[in-house]
Amino acid sequence: MLAKWLGGVLLIGLLVYAGWNIYSVQTSPKEGTEEGMKAPDFTLDTLAGKSSSLSDYKGKKVLLNFWATWCKPCRMEMPDMQELQKEYPDIAVVAVNFTSSEKNIQAVKSFAETYQLTFPILIDKSGINGDFNVLSYPTSYILDEKGTIQHIRVGTMTKKEMKEKLDLK
Structure with missing residues (x-):
């Protein structure tokens, strides 16, 4: 029994x-790099020399931007990204620099200083941009709080468009 x-x-x-x-x-x-998929995690060093992973931002909406200093459209949207980060500190703006295409790391530092960027700038020497199928700069991924890709934008975005895609008021 x-x-x-x-x-x-x-x-x-x-x-x-x-x-x-x-x-x-x-x-x-x-997991993958298309809308509706969970963005693959990665770890890179920041411009400040610290290690940062995409998973560090779980629980926050994320604007994940792939860019380079030589990219004119990137220069156009960086001030809007900085304003967005200041206005909405509860979201994460994360900028992944295509470092292997830069003259040197000092060019990236100078760019960040010129534009007074306070959000994390990740140094991509290992090809994370390729893992995300980035073919043109800038390319941005909008992630929800669970790390799911909600929107992919190739090309510049205005602050207004960033707010719309992040569903901010």
Whole structure:
């Protein structure tokens, strides 16, 4: 009698476990670089020399921007990104610099100083931009609080467009 009871409890437990696994797989977005997918995590050094991961910003809306100092459209949108970060400190503006295309790291530092950028600038020497299929600069990914890609924008965005895509008032 006890063996049947324990067997029944074990069977029910296994069914609940299997059901939960099926449910969580179906409700969790697949990892990738397209809208609706969970953005792949990465870790890079910041311009300040600290290590930063995309997952550090979980729980916040993120404007993930891929850029370079030689990119004229990037220069146009950086002031708007800085204003957005100041106005909405609860969101994260994260700028990934295509560092392997730069003259040197000092060019990136000078750019950040010129534009008085206070948001994290990540140094991409390893090709994260390629992992995100970035073919043109600037390219921005809008992520929700769970790290799911809500929007991809190739080209510049105005502050108004950034606010709209981040669903800010």
